[in-house]
Amino acid sequence: MLRKALISSLLIAFGTPLYADVLYECTFTKYGKNNLQSFMSDKVELIEKDDGSAAVLDKISKAMFKKPKAATLVTRKNKKKFSWAIRNVPTTGTSTVNLSSTIRFDTNSGKATYRLWFGGYDSDVNASGTCSKKK
Numbered sequence: 001m002l003r004k005a006l007i008s009s010l011l012i013a014f015g016t017p018l019y020a021d022v023l024y025e026c027t028f029t030k031y032g033k034n035n036l037q038s039f040m041s042d043k044v045e046l047i048e049k050d051d052g053s054a055a056v057l058d059k060i061s062k063a064m065f066k067k068p069k070a071a072t073l074v075t076r077k078n079k080k081k082f083s084w085a086i087r088n089v090p091t092t093g094t095s096t097v098n099l100s101s102t103i104r105f106d107t108n109s110g111k112a113t114y115r116l117w118f119g120g121y122d123s124d125v126n127a128s129g130t131c132s133k134k135k
Helices: 002-014 059-065
Strands: 023-031 043-046 054-057 067-077 079-090 094-107 111-118 124-133
Touching: 023 094, 023 111, 043 079, 054 059, 054 079, 059 079, 094 124
Parallel strands: none
Antiparallel strands: 023 043, 023 124, 043 054, 054 067, 067 079, 079 094, 094 111, 111 124
16 A cells, blocks of 8 residues: 555656656668668667567558557667567569568667568668667
8 A cells, every 4th residue: 555655656746657668769771782771761769668568660560550560679788689570561563571670789889780581582681870768
């Protein structure tokens, strides 16, 4: 009972929960084949949720789902790795492609790498950039 009262008074005093989602904004410079780069985002938002889950908002998930896509998050010390996959992404004509993506970054330096694979193909696209904590 005392704990609930303490949490309630802290929420009233500070107006925010004690734990909140963490948002990272990342900006990338792409390299690789130009026609494949169109599947990769210049800007990506990475969300580390307070319940331990994660999500990513890139241009494909924004266009297809209108919301962040669930992701897998692995954290080791100051290194984070967000991984996600999107199936049946429309391409030209009636064909689709499956995409798998990974962003790795160092929370201290902000340096980041972004890699995107095309399911069933040998091709991939890479990018380097930075990620910074926004909230």
